[in-house]
Amino acid sequence: MVNVPLHEFIGAHREELIARCTTELAKRAAPTTIAPRINHGVPFFLDQLIGELRGGAPKTEDVVKGARTHGRELLLQGFAIAEGVYEYGDLRRAVTDLAVETDTVIGAEDIRILNRSLDLAIAGAVTQHACGQAAARDGESHDLLILLDSATAAFEALRKGQVGVGGSTGAILHRSLASMHALLDRPKRIPA
Amino acid sequence: MPLFLTQVSETLRLETSETPFPTSAIGIAAAAHGKELVDGGYSVSQVVHDYGDVCQAITELALEQKAPINVKEFHTLNRCLDAAIAEAVTEHARVTSLRRG
Numbered sequence: 001m002v003n004v005p006l007h008e009f010i011g012a013h014r015e016e017l018i019a020r021c022t023t024e025l026a027k028r029a030a031p032t033t034i035a036p037r038i039n040h041g042v043p044f045f046l047d048q049l050i051g052e053l054r055g056g057a058p059k060t061e062d063v064v065k066g067a068r069t070h071g072r073e074l075l076l077q078g079f080a081i082a083e084g085v086y087e088y089g090d091l092r093r094a095v096t097d098l099a100v101e102t103d104t105v106i107g108a109e110d111i112r113i114l115n116r117s118l119d120l121a122i123a124g125a126v127t128q129h130a131c132g133q134a135a136a137r138d139g140e141s142h143d144l145l146i147l148l149d150s151a152t153a154a155f156e157a158l159r160k161g162q163v164g165v166g167g168s169t170g171a172i173l174h175r176s177l178a179s180m181h182a183l184l185d186r187p188k189r190i191p192a
Numbered sequence: 193m194p195l196f197l198t199q200v201s202e203t204l205r206l207e208t209s210e211t212p213f214p215t216s217a218i219g220i221a222a223a224a225h226g227k228e229l230v231d232g233g234y235s236v237s238q239v240v241h242d243y244g245d246v247c248q249a250i251t252e253l254a255l256e257q258k259a260p261i262n263v264k265e266f267h268t269l270n271r272c273l274d275a276a277i278a279e280a281v282t283e284h285a286r287v288t289s290l291r292r293g
Contacts, residue, residue, distance in 0.1 A: 081285050082278035085240075089274035093267060100263050108255055112248070119244035123237035126281045130236045133289060145235070152237045160248075 001103050006095075006110035007053035010046055013098055018042055020094040025087065029079070041070040041125075042091050049117050053110060058163050060120060061172055064153045067121040068146075071128030084125030088118050116160065120153055144180060151176035193246060195221050200272045207268055215275050222276035226283035236288070239280045243273050 010017065021042045044066040048059040067084075074083050095114065099106050127149040134145055154173035163169045199221065203213040229239050250269065254261050261269070 080282065081236075082282050085274055085278040085281060089270060092270055096263055096266060108251075111251070115244065115247060115251075119240055122244075122277065123240040126240060126285075127235070127237045130281075130285045130288065133285065134292065148235050149237050152235055152241070156241050 001105050003105045003107070005053065006106050006114060007050045009099065009104055009106060010050055010053075010095070013102075014043075014046055016098060017046065017091065017094045020097070021087065021090045024090040024094075028083070028086065040066070040073055041087055044070070045088070045091070045117070045121050049114065052117070053113060058157060058169065059117070060153055060157050060163075060169055061150075063117050063120050064124040064150070067124030068128035068149075070121075071125035072132055074125065075129045075132040081126050081129045084129060085122050088122045088125070092118055116157075116162070120156070123153065124149065147176045147180045151180070193225075193242075196225070196243075196246065196272075196276055200269060203272055204265060204268055207264075215272075218272055218275050219279040222279040223283035225276075226280035227287050229280070230284050230287045230291075236281050236284045239284050240277055243277045243280070247273055 045063065048062045048066060051062075052059045067088075070087075071084055074081075092114070095106075098104075127145065131145045131149075151173055154169045154176065157163050157169050158165055158173065165173075196218070199213065199218050203215075203218070206213045226239055229242070234242075247269065251261065253259075
């Protein structure tokens, strides 16, 4: 058994992991729908994850932004909200499967970061999917949902003690709450 | 969540038996939980984090108690979580949409 940092493992097997996710996706969706979606979902997520695992700053905001883009893509292509859950779940399974097949041991801290990042991505994707549906009905609700999701993602990272409240994640939370406040305080337009 | 843990436990116990625990049961309970979370004012992203916390708690407790989880069991746990989250967010979105009219 070889102990390998997760960022090296993902870097070495990036294409294989994407291919496995694509295969799982094909079992649920028509092949013609695969290409545009997979490019903005799993590959983008893997790149953000590698950046954080290499010792960079937490990629909370980038992971959520990428996942939101993917959630919007899923909605535009007519996929149900649950697809966002299954796609990122496929990636979790692909990583653990490949680790076993290659006799690789991945450290508990790396696994924790992987799981936390996947949760953020799933939450971002399903929120954007739900927001997209809300936007068709009510623009203000859509803006509030986006801001609420940003605040929730930042709070979750802070709550788990992964980052300090005085850093960029704390700033995201503060900014999101201030924007929600401003939005709710804005004078309502009176219909003519 | 207590019901979900019981269902995961039963799923793991019956995984190799002739009468495996039905995934649909997890979905039904998770959908009800999704509606509860709407009623409690929780956002759809909090539904995901709610189940994510369960996964983290299980893996951390296993580590603390030196009770290794093998890959097959980890897959089963994650399959249950994916099914539960998918149904919970679907119901959350459905109920939210209905209430907004």
